[in-house]
Amino acid sequence: KQEVTQIPAALSVPEGENLVLNCSFTDSAIYNLQWFRQDPGKGLTSLLLIQSSQREQTSGRLNASLDKSSGRSTLYIAASQPGDSATYLCAVGANTGTASKLTFGTGTRLQVTL
Amino acid sequence: DGGITQSPKYLFRKEGQNVTLSCEQNLNHDAMYWYRQDPGQGLRLIYYSQIVNDFQKGDIAEGYSVSREKKESFPLTVTSAQKNPTAFYLCASSTFGSSPLPYTEAFFGQGTRLTVV
Numbered sequence: 001k002q003e004v005t006q007i008p009a010a011l012s013v014p015e016g017e018n019l020v021l022n023c024s025f026t027d028s029a030i031y032n033l034q035w036f037r038q039d040p041g042k043g044l045t046s047l048l049l050i051q052s053s054q055r056e057q058t059s060g061r062l063n064a065s066l067d068k069s070s071g072r073s074t075l076y077i078a079a080s081q082p083g084d085s086a087t088y089l090c091a092v093g094a095n096t097g098t099a100s101k102l103t104f105g106t107g108t109r110l111q112v113t114l
Numbered sequence: 115d116g117g118i119t120q121s122p123k124y125l126f127r128k129e130g131q132n133v134t135l136s137c138e139q140n141l142n143h144d145a146m147y148w149y150r151q152d153p154g155q156g157l158r159l160i161y162y163s164q165i166v167n168d169f170q171k172g173d174i175a176e177g178y179s180v181s182r183e184k185k186e187s188f189p190l191t192v193t194s195a196q197k198n199p200t201a202f203y204l205c206a207s208s209t210f211g212s213s214p215l216p217y218t219e220a221f222f223g224q225g226t227r228l229t230v231v
Contacts, residue, residue, distance in 0.1 A: 004156065034220060036222070044204065099162055100220065
């Protein structure tokens with residue numbers, strides 16, 4: 001059974017710092033990996049999607065990498081801002097034809113301080 | 115605006131009642147999903163559907179039921195058999211593409227918070 005772990009569980013950094021969030025998974029036979037952001041009491045916003053054959057994806061100040069063989073992904077946030085404060089969730093997908101069943105980690109709660 | 119709409123935002127259920135959570139999407143996605151989120155736990159898959167009139171159980175389907183009569187709609191019923199229904203429920207849908215590689219990407223609604231009173 002796939003298990004996804006995110007470290008650290010919580011992180012507080014001053015504005016402007018670069019930071020790395022970690023995600024590890026136990027079964028390397030994944031279809032894709034997706035990073036999400038969740039604000040308190042809200043739904044999930046998709047940040048980056050990495051297919052199993054890809055090594056990394058970038059969107060603005062965000063860069064996600066994937067090392068399938070070691071079961072790891074990282075989300076790099078450059079020049080952090082207070083608006084980046086949220087919970088970041090990593091999810092790995094298992095293919096089921098035209099759908100992708102996601103297994104989630106418990107998230108990293110990020111606070112960016114002024 | 116294209117997206118996924120969940121209603122209601124808050125729902126209160128009395129013991130022994132069935133309640134239905136609504137999920138509608140106008141993204142023209144074939145696949146739809148229901149997840150449950152509890153404090154300190156990752157999201158867990160309840161049911162998913164790849165096509166109209168077809169759906170499969172996820173990891174925690176007991177006490178829940180779904181239907182998929184229309185592509186746009188995937189309602190979830192929380193039955194009285196679900197012993198601990200208080201949670202945050204999230205609906206999602208996903209694209210399926212094949213260029214340059216097969217891929218899917220999931221998008222989520224804003225959630226429904228269900229509380230047993």
